[in-house]
Amino acid sequence: NKLLKLQSSKMNKVVLVTGANSGVGLALCERLLGEDPGLQLCLACRNMCRAQAARAALLASHPGAQVGLLQLDTSSVTSVLNAAKEVKLRYSQMDYLYLNAGIMPNPQFDVKAFFKGVFSRNVVNMLATGEGILKQKDSITADGMQEVFATNLFGHFLLVRELESLLCQAGRTSQVIWTSSINAQQSAFSLEDVQHRQGSQPYSSSKYATDLLSVALNTHLNSQGLYSSVICPGFVMTKLTYAILPAFPDFLWSLVMPLFWFIRIFTNTFTLTPYNGAEALLWLFHQKPESLDPYSKYHSLTSGRGANHIQPRKMDVDEDLSQALYVKLLELEHGVRKRRGTE
Numbered sequence: 001n002k003l004l005k006l007q008s009s010k011m012n013k014v015v016l017v018t019g020a021n022s023g024v025g026l027a028l029c030e031r032l033l034g035e036d037p038g039l040q041l042c043l044a045c046r047n048m049c050r051a052q053a054a055r056a057a058l059l060a061s062h063p064g065a066q067v068g069l070l071q072l073d074t075s076s077v078t079s080v081l082n083a084a085k086e087v088k089l090r091y092s093q094m095d096y097l098y099l100n101a102g103i104m105p106n107p108q109f110d111v112k113a114f115f116k117g118v119f120s121r122n123v124v125n126m127l128a129t130g131e132g133i134l135k136q137k138d139s140i141t142a143d144g145m146q147e148v149f150a151t152n153l154f155g156h157f158l159l160v161r162e163l164e165s166l167l168c169q170a171g172r173t174s175q176v177i178w179t180s181s182i183n184a185q186q187s188a189f190s191l192e193d194v195q196h197r198q199g200s201q202p203y204s205s206s207k208y209a210t211d212l213l214s215v216a217l218n219t220h221l222n223s224q225g226l227y228s229s230v231i232c233p234g235f236v237m238t239k240l241t242y243a244i245l246p247a248f249p250d251f252l253w254s255l256v257m258p259l260f261w262f263i264r265i266f267t268n269t270f271t272l273t274p275y276n277g278a279e280a281l282l283w284l285f286h287q288k289p290e291s292l293d294p295y296s297k298y299h300s301l302t303s304g305r306g307a308n309h310i311q312p313r314k315m316d317v318d319e320d321l322s323q324a325l326y327v328k329l330l331e332l333e334h335g336v337r338k339r340r341g342t343e
């Protein structure tokens with residue numbers, strides 16, 4: 001382990017990506033290795049078979065790249081704590097922590113609301129954000145938490161807390177980069193119900209909480225060199241989105257694609273491919289973290305002609321709410337640790 005740490009301290013950037021085995025996360029890894037083949041890339045995934053397949057694909061296009069695997073299920077406290085321990089043994093620094101893993105379980109697509117929206121003035125906004133047409137059925141994890149909250153937010157929060165010693169080091173900066181969404185909605189979030197036990201929009205709630213938490217991390221940890229940002233990859237065709245209409249066979253999706261390319265003329269949020277969706281994640285990799293606006297979300301956008309660009313958009317978050325959520329998360333963390341101590 002000393003040798004491993006010594007190697008990692010020889011200053012190739014260390015990048016960890018959660019949910020790296022598919023979709024936007026995997027595309028990000030491909031693009032990162034294309035830009036900097038010397039990176040030490042760590043794919044943090046819950047399923048090691050899928051992780052190995054992703055590693056093989058990355059090595060096929062970038063032979064000789066340093067691609068490590070880490071078992072991490074963000075919905076499980078035990079898994080996060082074990083993974084963090086392993087990371088601290090392997091690396092002596094962490095330059096980029098991409099918190100990308102996410103779920104939208106049991107999505108229910110409201111066909112009626114969708115067609116009503118299509119013939120309303122709100123059509124472009126509805127297609128860009130998915131607002132008003134999606135609900136989800138959440139479940140409870142073995143730790144007794146709401147699954148969407150645990151997976152998308154709390155597991156990542158705990159990981160950041162556990163890796164603070166690697167992320168906050170004297171004389172250097174690190175970036176924590178969250179894959180949030182334009183679907184983050186303040187109306188879906190409640191400070192009294194941060195896990196969204198009551199409602200039917202846990203995904204929107206978890207993404208809004210992500211935006212709030214990123215602001216709070218900046219408030220608390222910028223002085224120690226840690227900078228947090230959020231991005232939206234746009235609407236991307238991935239496992240997550242295919243699951244929204246599971247009855248749709250593959251050939252129907254290919255028939256719909258030209259329609260989606262057409263819609264892209266009106267809303268450049270239809271990035272559609274994981275490669276395009278990863279644009280903002282890759283852009284942040286090149287930025288000086290001190291120059292970033294903690295209150296902006298960085299959007300991957302694709303024009304009607306297929307050209308990618310990024311755009312910062314001010315988020316609908318306020319400092320007090322972000323601080324209040326931070327306190328709640330610390331309390332939850334404390335409770336979790338206390339329970340484990342008495343186990």
Ligand SMILES: NC(=O)C1=CN([C@@H]2O[C@H](COP(=O)(O)OP(=O)(O)OC[C@H]3O[C@@H](n4cnc5c(N)ncnc54)[C@H](OP(=O)(O)O)[C@@H]3O)[C@@H](O)[C@H]2O)C=CC1
Binds near residue numbers: 235
């Ligand atoms: N697709 C879209 O239009 C949009 C996506 N996003 C966000 O982008 C991120 C990536 O999603 P996307 O690429 O679209 O979808 P994918 O389903 O392709 O990727 C999600 C990744 O997260 C992993 N994951 C899920 N649950 C866990 C868990 N408990 N522990 C560890 N890893 C887990 C998945 O692993 P496994 O393969 O094992 O399931 C997979 O690697 C998500 O945060 C999503 O919310 C945001 C806006 C739009």
Ligand SMILES: CC(C)=CCC[C@@H](C)[C@H]1CC[C@H]2C3=C(CC[C@]12C)[C@@]1(C)CCC(=O)[C@@H](C)[C@@H]1CC3
Binds near residue numbers: 127130131134235256
């Ligand atoms: C099949 C046809 C013709 C129409 C159905 C399209 C919808 C399935 C699709 C339109 C806008 C999409 C969208 C999302 C999911 C799929 C849509 C509703 C998201 C909510 C997925 C997750 C996110 O985080 C959002 C940014 C997406 C917004 C757009």
